[in-house]
Amino acid sequence: MGARVAARRLTKIYQDPSGEGEVFALRNLDLEIEPDEFVCIVGQSGCGKTSFLHMLAGLREQTSGEILVDGRPVKGPGADRGMVFQDYALLPWKTARANVELGPKIRGLSASDRREIADRFLTIVGLAGFEDRYPHELSGGMQQRVGIARALANEPPVLLMDEPFAAVDALTRISLQENMERIWANQKTTVVFVTHSVDEAVFLADRVVVMAPRPGRVDSIFKIDVPRPRVWAEMETDSTFNELRGAILRKVLG
Amino acid sequence: MRGQETQTDPELAQRRRRARSAKLADRASVAVMFMLPFLILVVIWQAVSSADLYPPYIFPSPLDVWRTLVRTSMDGSLFEHIGASLFRLGLGFVAGTAIGFPLAVLIGINKTASRFFVPPITFFNSIPGLAWIPLAILWFGIDYKAVTFIIFNSVFFPVAFSTIAGIRAVPQNMVNAGRTLGASPLDLVREVYIPGALPSIVTGMRLGVAYGWRALIGGEMIATSTGLGFVIFDVRQRLDSGVIVLGMIVMGVLYLAMDQFILRPLETRTIERWGTVRAQ
Numbered sequence: 001m002g003a004r005v006a007a008r009r010l011t012k013i014y015q016d017p018s019g020e021g022e023v024f025a026l027r028n029l030d031l032e033i034e035p036d037e038f039v040c041i042v043g044q045s046g047c048g049k050t051s052f053l054h055m056l057a058g059l060r061e062q063t064s065g066e067i068l069v070d071g072r073p074v075k076g077p078g079a080d081r082g083m084v085f086q087d088y089a090l091l092p093w094k095t096a097r098a099n100v101e102l103g104p105k106i107r108g109l110s111a112s113d114r115r116e117i118a119d120r121f122l123t124i125v126g127l128a129g130f131e132d133r134y135p136h137e138l139s140g141g142m143q144q145r146v147g148i149a150r151a152l153a154n155e156p157p158v159l160l161m162d163e164p165f166a167a168v169d170a171l172t173r174i175s176l177q178e179n180m181e182r183i184w185a186n187q188k189t190t191v192v193f194v195t196h197s198v199d200e201a202v203f204l205a206d207r208v209v210v211m212a213p214r215p216g217r218v219d220s221i222f223k224i225d226v227p228r229p230r231v232w233a234e235m236e237t238d239s240t241f242n243e244l245r246g247a248i249l250r251k252v253l254g
Numbered sequence: 255m256r257g258q259e260t261q262t263d264p265e266l267a268q269r270r271r272r273a274r275s276a277k278l279a280d281r282a283s284v285a286v287m288f289m290l291p292f293l294i295l296v297v298i299w300q301a302v303s304s305a306d307l308y309p310p311y312i313f314p315s316p317l318d319v320w321r322t323l324v325r326t327s328m329d330g331s332l333f334e335h336i337g338a339s340l341f342r343l344g345l346g347f348v349a350g351t352a353i354g355f356p357l358a359v360l361i362g363i364n365k366t367a368s369r370f371f372v373p374p375i376t377f378f379n380s381i382p383g384l385a386w387i388p389l390a391i392l393w394f395g396i397d398y399k400a401v402t403f404i405i406f407n408s409v410f411f412p413v414a415f416s417t418i419a420g421i422r423a424v425p426q427n428m429v430n431a432g433r434t435l436g437a438s439p440l441d442l443v444r445e446v447y448i449p450g451a452l453p454s455i456v457t458g459m460r461l462g463v464a465y466g467w468r469a470l471i472g473g474e475m476i477a478t479s480t481g482l483g484f485v486i487f488d489v490r491q492r493l494d495s496g497v498i499v500l501g502m503i504v505m506g507v508l509y510l511a512m513d514q515f516i517l518r519p520l521e522t523r524t525i526e527r528w529g530t531v532r533a534q
Binding site: 057058059076077079081082085087090103105106107150151154160 | 425427428430431432433434435436437438441445446449450452527
C-alpha cells in the first residue's frame, strides 16, 4: 500500500512472428511509483517501456504478474489513468475545446461545466484564444498541448505520457518540456512519462527508470535531485543535471 | 495603417466585385454545360423522328412525348405514379438504413458479431434484389409491400458494407484516446466511431438510393399496379410508346434531381470537410 502505481513480476510474452520462439517484451518487472511523483522511463527500442505504459493504461494485457493502481488491479482502461499520445490522437472533427470537453462529457457533466473546465485547461497549456480551432489549424506543438489539456481535464490521479514530444521540432520540444514542468508543479498528479531522450527524462523527472531489452526489465533507477522549477537555460551549467545525464546515458547505451 | 486601408479601399472593392462576377460566370458555365448534352440529345431525337424512318408508335417524337406529359399532368395520373414510386423508395430506404446501419456499427466494432453476421450477409448480398420478386409476390401479394421489400434489399447491403468499412478504418489511436478518457462502448460509438466513419456512411447511403432506384423500377414492372415502372411496362400492349419514353425521362430526371440536389451535396460536404480536417 501507499504506492500509487505498483507493478509486480509483470511479464509480457509475444510470439515471435518469424518462428515458434517467444519474445519477452517484459520479464518480471517490479516497479513502485509514489503519489504525485514524476517518473520518466528511458531505454532503447524493444526494452518494453511502451508495452509497460500501455498495460498500465489498460490498453494491453500482460501475460502474467499484476499492475496495481491505488492497490486495485488494472482491468482495462479508465478515466483514472489519462493518456497523452505520441501522435496526439485528437479527434479531427472536434474543435480544441470539444476535444478537451470529451472526458468531462463522458463523465456526464453539464454543457456549461465542461466548457468551463475545457477553457480552464486550454489556458493552463497556453492555448487561450485557440478554443474554436480544429486540430488541422494548429501546429504540432499546439496539437499536443490540446492532447495534454484533454488528459488533464479529467484530473486523473495518474497521467501516462507516451513519447509525447517526439514528433515536434527541437525548439517546440524545449518549450513543451518547460511548460510541462510548470503544469505538473501546479496540477500535482502522478506522471509516468516514456521517452527516448535522456535529456528530457532528467529535465522532467523526480526519478528516471532505465530499462534494458531482451528481456525487457528495469536496469537501474536514478533519483534526480535537480531543484525545481527547472529551466533549460540553467541546466547547461548545473553540475548535478550534467552528471546524472552522463551516468544515465552510459546506462542506456549499455 | 488605417489611412492606408481607406486609400486602397476602392481598389479592394473593385477586386471583390471582379471575384464575385468570376464566380457568377463559373456558376453559369456549370449550368450551361449541365443542360447542353440534354439539349443535343433532344435535337438528335427530333431529327431522327422528323426523318420518318419509323412509325410514331415505335419511335415517338419529342412533341408526342410532350403531349403525353401535358395529358398525364392534367389528369393527375403522372403525379400519382411518381408519388407511389417515391413513397416506396423512401420507405425501402428508411427500412434498409434503419436495420443496415446499426447492424453494421455492431459488426464494425465487435469481432464476434462480425464473425457471426458477415457470412450470411455476404451470402444474401450475392442474390440480386430482383431475384426476390417471385417470393416477394407470394409473401406480400401485388402490392407496395413487395416492392418495398425489394428496395430494402437493395439499400441494406451498400449501407451495411460501406458503414462496416468506415468503422473499421477509424484509427485505433483515436479509439484508445476515447477509452483512456473513460468512454464506454456506447460513448465510443457516439463520439468516435460514427463521426469518424461519417464519409463512408454517407457514401453508402448514396449508393443505396442508386441501387434502390433501379430495383424500384424493376420491381414495379412486375409486382404492382402503380408506379413509374408499372406504367411503362403496362402500356406496351397498347403501343403507347409516348408514355414509355415519358416514363423513362421522368425516372432519369427524378434520379438526377435527387442526386444533384440532395445526395451529391451531402456527400461532398462531409467528404470535403473530413478531407480537410484529416489532412494534417
